[in-house]
Amino acid sequence: MTRESSASPLIFGGDAQSPRAALPVLPPLALYIHIPWCVRKCPYCDFNSHTASPVLPEEEYVDALLADLDQDLHAVYGRELSSIFFGGGTPSLFSADSLGRLLKGIEQRIPFASDIEITLEANPGTFEQDKFVAYRKLGINRLSIGIQSFQQEKLEALGRIHNGDEAVRAAGMARQAGFDNFNLDLMHGLPNQSLDDALADLRTAIALKPTHLSWYQLTLEPNTVFWNQPPTLPEDDTLWDIQEAGQALLAEHGYAQYEVSAYALPGRPARHNLNYWSFGDFIGIGAGAHGKLSHPDGRIIRTWKTRLPKDYLNPAKSFQAGEKALGNDEMPFEFLMNALRLTKGVESRLYPERTGMTLESLAEGRREAEQSGLLQVEPSRLVATERGQLFLNDLLQKFLT
Known part of the structure; x- marks a missing residue:
């Protein structure tokens, strides 16, 4: 199948073909761009990332991304982009020239909101001051910096290429480059980590004054080195102590928890992620990228792209690996597994607006969840x-049909 004829077979889920109300208004639209290369694959990582060769095919990949986007333009329906997120992999391996050409090509296809949020993931080991100044000039206005820990022993256990000093310097360089809005990615529950270790990491991060902190527990995922060779992780009691003490420390310094693992200063939550959790729409382009697109007639389609970079760059192969229409029976779970991650949840009216279904379709599960105290x-x-936040899986089970 060639890219010019890249339509994939539609996979219907549940009673996807049952009538559903037309959507009164389409959700906000975001764009996710996947850059799949890293300097080195980390042993805990289950993302679609691949060790980079000495020279990356930047020009070819940007061409492919724009061609991929062209095939999803039918689902824009006149909307503008509210946010763009460059994820990976390590997007900061790409030059400013390549990202600039890509952003220009995107804006020629879809208008940008006047206050668009454009986030770039970056790792401390790839920080160069001139490069990040150039990124800022392109209109990239938010960074997400993958720190994970500031302690050398923990960084080595996680397979990270940077050290603690480089992590601290990266935050300073981001600010000097003109980024007044940046996230630090930090893990806890690391191999042999104590409560004091975890809080020391958190205090160091807070001292760097990020506007946002993603603070989450290390989990062992299938198809990773850690899954096959598990490290020694803290006991459950220690993990609980870390969670409680860490949340109190973050609150003390003005970081409000607005999602299971996301904390932000006032007015600084990640807009791209808020759109995702509130069942907004997003186009996904790049190797292995996922998307979710709503149509005025009520159809909601999840898409996923070809995973391996060599296949994604192969003109004889389709960008799109598959798509699936969400069925009425799946909609409650699909909506709520995102919305209920938000500590304040969402307004009830958002469910019929974003799904085309009535609130009555949630009634039985809602009643059981309320009676269970979830x-x-x-x-x-x-x-x-x-x-319910602590036992989110149990809560979501109430809405499975």
């Missing part, structure tokens, strides 16, 4: 209780 009894909002 969902707040609040008709105007869908929001988990504190217990």
Whole structure:
């Protein structure tokens, strides 16, 4: 199959072909761009990332990304982009010239909102001051810096290419390059980590004054080195102590938890991620990228792109690996597995607006979840209780049909 004829067979889920109301208004639209190369694959990472060769095919990949985008333009329906997120891999391996050409090509195809948020993931080991100044001049206005830890022993255990001093310098360089909005990615529950170790990392991160912190527990994922060769992780009691003490420390310094593992200063939550969690739409381009696109007639389609970079760059292969229409029976779970990650949940009206289904379709699961103390009894909002946040999987099970 060639790229000129790259339509993939539609995979229907559940009763996807049952009638569903037309959407009164289409959700906001975002764009996710996957850059799949890293300097080195980390042993805990299950993302679609591949060790980079000495010379990356930047020009060819940008051409492919724009051609990939062209095939999804039918689902824009006149909307503008509210956010763009460069994820990976390590997008900061690409030159400013390549990213500039890509952004220019995107804006020629889809208009940008006047206040668009454009985020670039970066690792401390790839920071160069001139490069990041150039990124800022392109209109990239937010960075997400993959720190994970500031402690050498922990960084080595995680297979990271930077050291603690480089991590600290990266935050300073981001600020000097003109980024007044940046996230630090930090893990806890690391191999042989104590409560003091975890809080020391968090204090170092807070001292760098990021506007946003993604602070989450290391989990062992299938198809990773850590899954096959598990390291010694802290006991459950220690993990609980770290979680409680860390959340208190973040709150003390003004970082409000707005999602399971996301904390932000006032007015600084990640808009791209908020759109994702509130069941907004996003086009996904790049090797292995996923998307979710709504259509005025009520169809909601999840898409995924060809995973291996060599296949994605092969003109004889399709960019799109597959797509799936969400069925009515899947919609409650699909909507709520995102929305209930938000500590304040979402307004109830968002469910019919974003899914084309009635609130009544949630009634049975909602009643059971409220009676179990997992969902707040609040008709105007869908929001988990504190217990529901802790046992989110149990809460979501109430909405499986």
